Amino acid sequence: MQTHEIRERFTQHFVNAGHTAVPSASLILDDPNLLFVNAGMVPFKPYFLGQQTPPFETATSIQKCVRTLDIEEVGITTRHNTFFQMAGNFSFGNYFKEGAIKHAWSLLTNSVEDGGYGFDPERLWVTVYLDDDEAADIWHKQIGIPAERIQRLGMADNYWSMGVPGPCGPCSEIYYDRGPEHGKDGGPEADDNRYLEIWNLVFMQNERGEGIGKDNFEILGPLPKQNIDTGMGVERIACLLQGVDNVYETDLLRPVIDTAEKLTGATYGSNDQDNIRFRVIADHSRTGMMLILDGVTPGNEGRGYILRRLLRRIIRSARLLGAQGATMEAFMNTIMDTMTPSYPEIADSRERILAVAVNEEKAFLNTLESGTKLFEDAAAEAKSAGKTTIAGDEAFTLHDTYGFPIDLTLEMAAEAGLKVDEEGFHSLMAEQKARAKADSQAKKHGHADLTIYREWVDQNPTEFVGYDNLEAEARVLGLISGGEKKTTVGQGDEVEVILDVTPMYAEAGGQLGDRGLIRAVGALLNVTDVQKIGKKLWVHKAVVQEGQLGLEAVTASVDKQWRHAARQAHTGTHLIHAALRQVLGPTAVQAGSMNKPGYLRFDFNYTEALTPEQLHQIEQITNQAVDNDWAVNTFETTLAEAKAMGAMALFGENYGNEVRLVEIGGPFSMELCGGTHVAHSSQIGPVAVLGESSVGSGVRRIEAYSGLDSFSYLSKERALAAGLAASLKAPSEELPDRIAALTEKLKAAEKEVERMRRAQLVAQSLKYVESAQDVNGFHVIAVQLPAGIEAGELRGIATEMRGQIANKDAVIVLGAESAGKAPYIVAATKSAIARGVKSGDLVKLIGQYVDGRGGGKPDMAQGAGSNIAGLQAGFEAVKKELESL
CATH class of the missing domain: 2.40.30.130 (Elongation Factor Tu (Ef-tu); domain 3)
Structure with missing residues (x-):
C-alpha cells in the first residue's frame, strides 16, 4: 500500500466517523516555543490550552512535522527522521478513552476491502499508564486483547504533556510485533525494536504544573473537559504495509537512495558507514524540500540555519560516497516526485524549490574549498611541528564555521596521515549543545497568556x-x-x-x-x-x-490621511510584487512585507543581487501599472477557485475555505490578501524605488516610497542633482560621467600616495636591517613601527626585510599601533627555522603581553592585541626565548 493511500484511508476513516478533516498547517507557525511544528496537535494548541473554543467537537488531520534536535543522529539508526507525517484524530469534550480506542482499533484491523489497514490483531500489543485501569479494561474486555498483551508503563513512557504547564494526561500506545527475527519476546517493555510503536492515544484529562522532563512535574487537577489527541506514524505504518525493514526502504525515500547510488557509484547496504550517508541524503532531501516548500530559505540563524545544515549534510554525504559534481537537483527532483501525490502544491513550487537548493549547493561547494584550505594549513602546521593530531578546536572551527562535520574532517585527516583530537572536538560540541539547550529551556515558557x-x-x-x-x-x-x-x-x-x-x-x-x-x-x-x-x-x-x-x-x-497613505503603500506592494516576477521570473516570490503610510518594503526569495537595470525595470513596470489606472477589484471566493485563477498565496499562511482575492489589471496582479487598497491603481501616485539589499541568505529586500512621500523623495533627489550640476558646472545628464572621471582621478591619486608611502617604509626597513641585534647567534630585528601601519602592511615590510637577509639565521619582529589595536608579526628565515624557531609560537608569546591572539606557520605568523603598551615587553620576551634555543 503506497503512502498516499495510507493517508487517504486514515482521513476517510475518521470523516466517515463524523470528524472534520483539517488540512495540515504550515511547518512554520507563530509560536515562541517552536522553530517548526513538531507534533500533530500543535495547530490545535489554542483549543487544548483553553485560549479558544474549537469550531468543531471532533477533527482529524495529517500534519507534517519536523524535529531537528538530533540531526547528527540521523542515519545512524533507521528509526530517526527529521521530517515525518503524524496522522491524528482529536476530540474536544466529545468522546474519550473508549471512542479513541475503538476508532484506532477498527482502522488498524479492518480489512483492506472495508477501508482498513488489515493488520493481524494477534500481532498488536498495547501499553497503558500504570494506574489507568479504565483503559486497560477497555482494551481487554471490549476490544478483546489478552491481558498478557497489555503492559503498564510509567510516566516517562505513558504520560503525555507539552513540556510546559498546561493540559496533560495518561496515554495508551499501540505496538506491532514484527516477529522473533527482530528481537526477543516479552512485548514493548522488553524490546521496542521488535515491537514497533505505531499509534499513541493521549487521554488529555489533567493539568500539569511547573517542572522539567517527562516525569518531573506535579499534576494540579482535572481539566474542565476531557480531550483526545492521538498520533499515528504514517511512515511506520508504511514500513509495515509495504513489507520493508525501515522507513528508508519505503516508496518515499528508497527512490532517493537509488538516485544517490547512480550519482556516487556506491552501493547501499555495502557497509555501515556508507549506509549512514545514504540515509542522511534521503532523510535530509525530504526535510529540506518540505521546509523550502513552506518558505524557509538557507541562512545563518533560526530556521534558515537548520535548512542550511540539512542541505550541506546532503552535499557532504554525497561527496564522501564518491559524487564528483553537483547532486542537489537530482535529489530534489526525486523527492518531489515521491511526495507530490500527498502534497500536490509541490508542483506549483517545483522551480523555486530547485533554485533555492541548487544555489545553496553552489555556495557550499565554494565554502568547501575555503574549509579545505584551512584544513590543509592546520595539517601542514601539525606536521611541521612534529605532531600527529589536529587540535579539537581546529576541527570544531571547521565544523562550526565552514560546515565541515567531524566525519569529513576525520577522513581528510586520515588521508593526510593524521588523527583528530575527537575528545576535544566533542567537548566543544557538548558546550555548544548545552548552551543551545539552556536557551531552548529558557524559551519554553514563552506562551502568551491569551x-x-x-x-x-x-x-x-x-x-x-x-x-x-x-x-x-x-x-x-x-x-x-x-x-x-x-x-x-x-x-x-x-x-x-x-x-x-x-x-x-x-x-x-x-x-x-x-x-x-x-x-x-x-x-x-x-x-x-x-x-x-x-x-x-x-x-x-x-x-x-x-x-x-x-x-x-x-x-x-x-484617521483618513493614515488610511489613504496606507492603502497607497499596500496596493503599491502588490504592483512591486507583480513587476518583480515579470523581471526576475516565478522563483522570486514573497518572503514577507511591511507597509505603512508612504513607505513599503518587500522581501522576496532570490539568491543574487539585482542589477541597476533590473531595479529600473521594476520601477518602470510598477509606475506604468499606476499610469494604466486599472481598477482594483476585491471579491470573496473559495480557496480552490482562487488558486485555479492563478492567485498568489503566502507561504506559512493558513487560509480558510473562503478567501479574499485582490485583482489589479487582470493577470498582472492577483493575490490573496485581506488588506485595504485604493480603488484604482492611479491613486497610488508615483512609486520611487529606493534600492534593494540582502536580509539573509537567499532573501532580498526592495524598499520604496509611494504617494506624496515618493514625490517628496524625488523632489529632494532633483534638488541634490541640481546642486551637484551647479558645483561641477555640468548639465545634470552629464553628472554620472563627470563624477566617474573625478572618482578615477581620486583613486589614481590615492594609489600614488600609497606607492610613495610604501617606498618610504621599504627604504626605512633597510635602516632597521642594518641595526639588527645578535641574540644567541640569531640576527634579530625587533621594531615598533610608526603608528597607523596596518596588519597587511606589516606583512609586506616583514617579507621585504626577510628577503634582504635570507642567508642568515634571522628573526624579524614588528609591531605598530593601528586604530587602537596593536597588530604584530614574526617572520623567520629557513635557517632560523632549522634551528628551532617557530613564528607561530613566538606570536602567541607576544600575545601574552598585549592581550592578543594570533597564529600562523613557522616561517611567518601574525596577531593583534588591545594593549599597545605591552609591545616592547613582548619583543623582549621573544629575545629571551631565542636565547634559550
Missing part, C-alpha cells in the same frame, strides 16, 4: 466594516488595562478596547494597524494600534485623552 480574551473570542467576534466605512457606531464590549479587565478607564490610562464593530484595520499581511479615534459622551481616546487575537477579535490599543469610558456606545473613526 485567556483573558477568550470570552470575547468565543462569543463576540468583532465585525470589521472598514473596507467600506471609515467611521462606525459601536459598543464597547470590554476594557483591559494593566493586564486586568476594567469596567471604566479614565484620562491618561493606556487601555485595550474591544468593540463589537470597528472600521479600523488590524495589523496583518504586512500592513500596520490603523490609527484613529474612539469617541463617547464626555470621552475621547486616541487609538495608536490595532491587533487581532485568534483571527476573530480586534483589540484597539489606545490612550484616554479626555474623560472616562465605560462599557457603552461609542463612535470609532479611522
